[in-house]
Amino acid sequence: MRKWSFIVGGLLVAVLLAGVVSNFASPHPDGLDSSLLEGCTLDTRGEITGGSCPAQQEQEHEIGGPLTDYGIAGLDNEFLSTGLAGVLGVLLTFAVAGGAFWLVRRREAGYAPKAGGPRDADQPGTSATSQG
Template sequence: MRKRSWGFVAVGLLVALVLAGVVSNYASSHPDGLDSSLLRGCTVNADDEITGGSCPAQQARDHELADSPLADYGIRGVDNGFLSTGLSGVVGVLLTFAVGGGVFWLLRRRGPADAPGTGPSPADGRHAGDRQSAGTAG
């Protein structure tokens, strides 16, 4: 990767880390559109617990990973809510960056030179992309 590309990636990663680590703490705690629509027909208290009525949200169950270390936008064991949310965002960004970077690295390693029909030519032993100087020794 060219030096300019590395700088672009580094700045993008830094912006994502700041957004995930700091700005994510200021996201709205009110339910989004899906949550709100699932609560229609129910009565909820100040803690968003269903106290009566009938709505689809009453059928909700915990996810299988609800006890995982990064569940509920925080890190289990970190008592400071601001720090817990920020750290979970940073960990999420780093994991996503690592997986995405690994996939792109693997795809880059399998570039056009590895594609069928572009390997060494039986006539001169060079790759198809090296033919600009086919008439000269070198």
């Protein structure tokens, strides 16, 4: 019971952080975005106005998707869109990881040694040479 309380508590904290706190994350670009902007001049809104950098070659992804740009496509409320995308990401990650752990646990349980099975050849009295 204590294990499940810990897991549910951790999941609730992760959902809260992803759903609410993620909206207050820094608006500044992360490390990858910053490195792609090196060599370019930016205006106050972060738009490229000149220079030469790899970010100028950026294009929209051809496939798209429901969770593009850290939000849910089709929702006009940015706070809600970002929060729901975070919650959905946490729940999907939890489901995939939980399923993987469950499969590994089930598989390992099948490899338990059976009672009365063959002994190791290194044990005394089991090899042909020890029988006198």
